[in-house]
Amino acid sequence: MxxxxxxPLRASQAQAERPRSTGxxxxxxxxxxxxxxxxxxxxxxxxxxxxxxxxxxxxSGMTALVIAIALALPAALQLGLTxxxxxxxxxxxxxxxxxxxxxxxxxxxxxxxxxxxxxxPLVAEVTYISPEQALAEFQQASGLGDALVGMDSNxxxxxxxxxxxxxxxxxxxxxxxxxxxxxxxxxxxxxMAWVQxxxxxxxxxxxxxxxxxxxxxxxxxxxVVNSIRLHIENRREEILVVxxxxxxxxxxxxxxxYTGLVYGLVGGLIAWLLVSVGVWLLAGPVSGLAGSYGSGxxxxxxxxxxxxxxxxxAALLGLTGAWLAVARHISAIQPR
Amino acid sequence: xxxxxxxxKRYESGQDALGRVSLEIERAEMVFLTGHSGxxxxxxxxxxxxxxxxxxxxxxxxxxxxxxxxxxQIPYYRRNLGIxxxxxxxxxxxxxxxxxxxxxxxxxxxxxxxxxxxxAALDKVGLLHKENQNPIVLSGxxxxxxxxxxxxxxxxxxxxxxxxxxxxxxxxxxxxxxLFRDFNAVGTTVLIASHDLELIARMRQRVLxxxxxxxxxxxYPSREPAY
Numbered sequence: 070m071x072x073x074x075x076x077p078l079r080a081s082q083a084q085a086e087r088p089r090s091t092g093x094x095x096x097x098x099x100x101x102x103x104x105x106x107x108x109x110x111x112x113x114x115x116x117x118x119x120x121x122x123x124x125x126x127x128x129s130g131m132t133a134l135v136i137a138i139a140l141a142l143p144a145a146l147q148l149g150l151t152x153x154x155x156x157x158x159x160x161x162x163x164x165x166x167x168x169x170x171x172x173x174x175x176x177x178x179x180x181x182x183x184x185x186x187x188x189x190p191l192v193a194e195v196t197y198i199s200p201e202q203a204l205a206e207f208q209q210a211s212g213l214g215d216a217l218v219g220m221d222s223n224x225x226x227x228x229x230x231x232x233x234x235x236x237x238x239x240x241x242x243x244x245x246x247x248x249x250x251x252x253x254x255x256x257x258x259x260x261m262a263w264v265q266x267x268x269x270x271x272x273x274x275x276x277x278x279x280x281x282x283x284x285x286x287x288x289x290x291x292x293v294v295n296s297i298r299l300h301i302e303n304r305r306e307e308i309l310v311v312x313x314x315x316x317x318x319x320x321x322x323x324x325x326x327y328t329g330l331v332y333g334l335v336g337g338l339i340a341w342l343l344v345s346v347g348v349w350l351l352a353g354p355v356s357g358l359a360g361s362y363g364s365g366x367x368x369x370x371x372x373x374x375x376x377x378x379x380x381x382x383a384a385l386l387g388l389t390g391a392w393l394a395v396a397r398h399i400s401a402i403q404p405r
Numbered sequence: 406x407x408x409x410x411x412x413x414k415r416y417e418s419g420q421d422a423l424g425r426v427s428l429e430i431e432r433a434e435m436v437f438l439t440g441h442s443g444x445x446x447x448x449x450x451x452x453x454x455x456x457x458x459x460x461x462x463x464x465x466x467x468x469x470x471x472x473x474x475x476x477x478q479i480p481y482y483r484r485n486l487g488i489x490x491x492x493x494x495x496x497x498x499x500x501x502x503x504x505x506x507x508x509x510x511x512x513x514x515x516x517x518x519x520x521x522x523x524x525a526a527l528d529k530v531g532l533l534h535k536e537n538q539n540p541i542v543l544s545g546x547x548x549x550x551x552x553x554x555x556x557x558x559x560x561x562x563x564x565x566x567x568x569x570x571x572x573x574x575x576x577x578x579x580x581x582x583x584l585f586r587d588f589n590a591v592g593t594t595v596l597i598a599s600h601d602l603e604l605i606a607r608m609r610q611r612v613l614x615x616x617x618x619x620x621x622x623x624x625y626p627s628r629e630p631a632y
Contacts, residue, residue: 317480
């Protein structure tokens with residue numbers, strides 16, 4: 070920025086001007102002054118880009134709205150995904166093997182086997198559920214208690230819930246096979262498929278939202294590039310004059326970069342508003358739905374960090390778009 | 406101060422705009438550049454203002470060979486020049502003051518300094534009382550004077566003017582020329598391209614005449630410049 074040429078012209082200028090009474094004319098602006106003025110120009114451009122934004126509220130507003138909508142979509146998807154993951158967080162990904170025992174299995178034999186299993190390095194935890202416990206749990210959870218009361222004997226078998234220490238599927242299959250071979254076992258259910266499906270669904274959603282975010286970010290970039298290109302065209306005269314009076318490319322670029330930044334920032338803020346309104350509209354039904362499943366789950370709205378992330382990311386996109394536009398178009402505008 | 410050394414300029418279109426032009430202008434000289442349109446006046450000024458680069462030969466200003474100027478250095482070079490355009494190139498989206506202040510804000514002058522220098526320049530061209538107006542409401546002569554104020558606000562060593570009186574009547578032209586003479590009197594090197602031969606003759610200054618890209622006259626015309 071503060072690159073100077075040590076031009077002999079300046080020196081000769083100094084000599085030429087020495088006899089003049091207005092001696093300060095050769096004054097090169099000092100380093101501190103330059104920095105102050107550089108910062109001042111930044112401040113001025115920041116201010117000016119806001120003034121320009123609101124000077125043509127329709128067109129600027131439209132651009133910002135396009136950016137906002139493009140950003141709100143992936144942002145909402147992302148937020149939904151986060152909420153979904155939070156909702157299912159209770160169901161950890163640990164697989165569990167349910168061993169249903171024969172009805173006639175002797176209590177002592179079951180205890181001995183349980184102890185042996187607990188000593189197995191492949192097994193982390195074994196929980197014994199007696200037929201009575203199973204019945205009580207079933208009555209509570211299913212609401213079919215009354216139907217069972219009418220039965221003269223407990224139809225449920227005893228169950229061993231085995232939690233394996235690892236989650237390697239080959240080892241799990243081997244363990245399940247061994248459990249199945251025991252004489253006490255009626256059947257074995259490897260309770261893992263749905264956990265995997267859930268994880269894969271979540272992953273699928275995550276990737277889709279990433280892909281969508283990428284495409285829409287690209288769209289935002291193009292929108293900004295195009296608006297900045299129009300701004301540059303509109304201020305062509307000014308750019309020419311500034312270049313002729315010794316304005317550096319950085320000086321010429323600055324107002325456009327700030328304009329891009331402002332577009333992004335406003336777009337990000339509106340996107341946040343859109344998502345917030347969406348969450349507010351969905352919060353009632355979601356908590357009702359969660360309530361019907363006996364869960365106290367509440368939708369997490371977009372908080373302050375979310376706002377900062379969205380606005381910051383959008384501002385960065387705006388700035389990048391502006392960079393692309395000025396890099397292409399400003400060097401093409403040269404005095405002729 | 407300004408030296409052209411065997412300068413050739415051929416445009417990409419193949420048109421030869423200047424051929425083997427050599428000239429030298431001393432510091433604090435005032436020189437008129439004249440010739441028919443298409444004679445190469447504008448090309449010469451463009452080489453001087455680093456808008457174009459010579460095809461062959463050297464342009465040296467204040468000891469600085471413009472051929473060796475990197476593109477990124479051109480803005481800093483131009484800050485030593487004051488340029489006045491025929492169509493004055495004022496910006497109508499800002500006040501007279503802001504127009505004149507442009508070269509100063511570009512070079513990073515402090516606010517206080519900008520105010521002082523802009524007012525001094527406007528005072529010099531007699532438009533101090535119009536600093537807050539938009540240049541679009543000014544007359545042609547006044548607009549040109551704003552353009553001159555902008556060119557000199559940086560106190561450049563060299564002042565270059567391209568047909569500064571092109572659209573003005575003789576009386577206004579005379580005023581503008583008097584301004585240039587004043588700047589010249591305090592040590593600024595002034596180069597004015599003009600085809601107003603009568604006016605040039607009255608100024609009694611050195612005249613350079615171009616014809617078809619060749620320098621055909623360099624001297625002080627007694628009455629009328631040789632053509």
